């Protein structure tokens with residue numbers, strides 16, 4: 001009896017605990033069930049007809065975050081078919097209104113400064129990485145002046161000097177890299193293209209001194225800066241987490257490297273140099289204020305970071321596409337022999353214009369694989385959508401997705417087909433509206449960084465439009481076309497299994513890129529010198 005009593009105490013306590021635990025479990029389940037039920041019922045109640053339709057979802061806050069995040073282009077396509085060009089979905093608790101198609105692109109990207117705001121969305125991510133007082137950590141009018149300084153430095157003369165620099169960097173890379181030793185091999189391409197991109201961009205835009213530091217300290221520091229761009233940092237940018245601590249240390253260290261270089265150059269009394277840093281050192285804001293050293297340093301970081309992901313992702317896609325179509329890679333090689341001469345002289349800036357297929361490769365790859373799939377803006381005042389009854393309220397975020405019109409069969413026959421020849425006149429897959437045709441009579445506008453086309457009617461806007469339009473477009477084209485032309489001189493690529501398959505897209509980071517590993521087979525051309 002005594003033993004039973006001894007046992008009964010702990011057992012009843014255990015039952016009590018289990019009972020309590022299961023009660024808590026049931027309560028949580030009931031709470032979740034009710035939350036989902038109420039959320040679903042609310043979506044079936046009559047809604048404000050002036051707001052765009054809301055994408056159906058079960059869970060509040062989470063909304064459509066998961067389906068959007070897994071494959072944004074598919075999400076846009078499927079919901080466009082259900083709800084039309086303009087619809088709202090819940091992204092991490094925020095009502096996010098997507099407006100696709102050429103009118104949507106125009107509405108958002110050419111939105112007025114009093115209506116839409118980019119910095120409110122991006123600053124949490126970019127300011128800790130770039131540093132204070134530049135890009136999205138300053139009034140928009142100041143950003144426009146900063147873009148003007150950077151754009152003016154990217155002259156034809158500058159591009160002329162960049163082509164040999166980029167060309168040599170690519171050749172040296174292939175010579176030195178252990179992954180390209182011998183006559184043939186298999187390599188996971190995207191990390192190689194990321195390195196080639198940062199070496200070529202840093203050398204061309206920031207000079208040899210900075211470029212050489214990428215073999216030592218800068219590569220790791222930029223990697224740490226990069227971690228600050230993880231999408232999770234939209235919420236946790238402030239948190240004292242290991243990767244944020246490394247980001248902050250890297251930002252301070254890289255900025256100091258640039259500031260020390262500025263001081264040394266000034267002390268040397270250097271004049272006449274044409275590089276971006278020297279140009280910024282000689283620039284003045286309206287009212288005659290010189291650009292402070294820390295802003296020059298932060299703009300140098302911003303320039304390199306802005307271009308790195310987009311250009312590196314694009315160059316990887318180009319090479320993977322070429323591996324899936326060795327016949328087109330061979331055509332590119334032949335194009336150089338036909339137009340530049342069988343001895344293939346060192347590549348010059350002027351040569352790029354003589355290689356239309358080489359240009360089309362970049363253009364077509366950006367049509368299908370634009371690295372920036374979602375462009376966001378905060379809404380500053382209620383925005384009526386022309387031609388509809390909708391008014392977008394200020395608690396919504398606007399999302400433009402120019403990739404949707406770039407793969408719309410209305411403009412691009414066989415839109416999912418990667419066909420660089422579609423950009424040739426008379427091609428069966430030629431676009432019904434080509435950007436340049438539109439630009440002829442397109443409205444031009446100066447937001448403070450030079451005249452740009454509004455691009456209002458164009459379905460092809462991989463570099464954006466409006467006041468936030470890319471200033472790196474020409475540089476990226478020169479960089480990418482040179483990388484492709486030089487690579488084609490050295491190698492023939494193919495898929496490892498010989499098929500024409502193309503790998504899927506990784507949407508997990510802010511910029512979309514090929515899923516890894518993405519191995520390809522390379523074979524050195526007979527006439528290329530084996531290293």
Ligand code: HEM
Pocket residue numbers: 118143147303304306307308310311314366370371372375376462463464465467468469470471472473475476
């Ligand atoms: C294939 C390469 C590239 C692509 C596809 C690309 C795409 C874009 C897009 C879509 C935007 C507009 C973003 C928005 O509206 O919120 C943009 C802005 C910008 N890009 Fe690029 N870009 C590329 C390369 C570069 C390079 C190489 C540089 C620097 C040399 C650069 C510097 C910038 C800057 C400074 C902005 C302005 C941001 C603003 O005004 O808010 N980009 N880019």
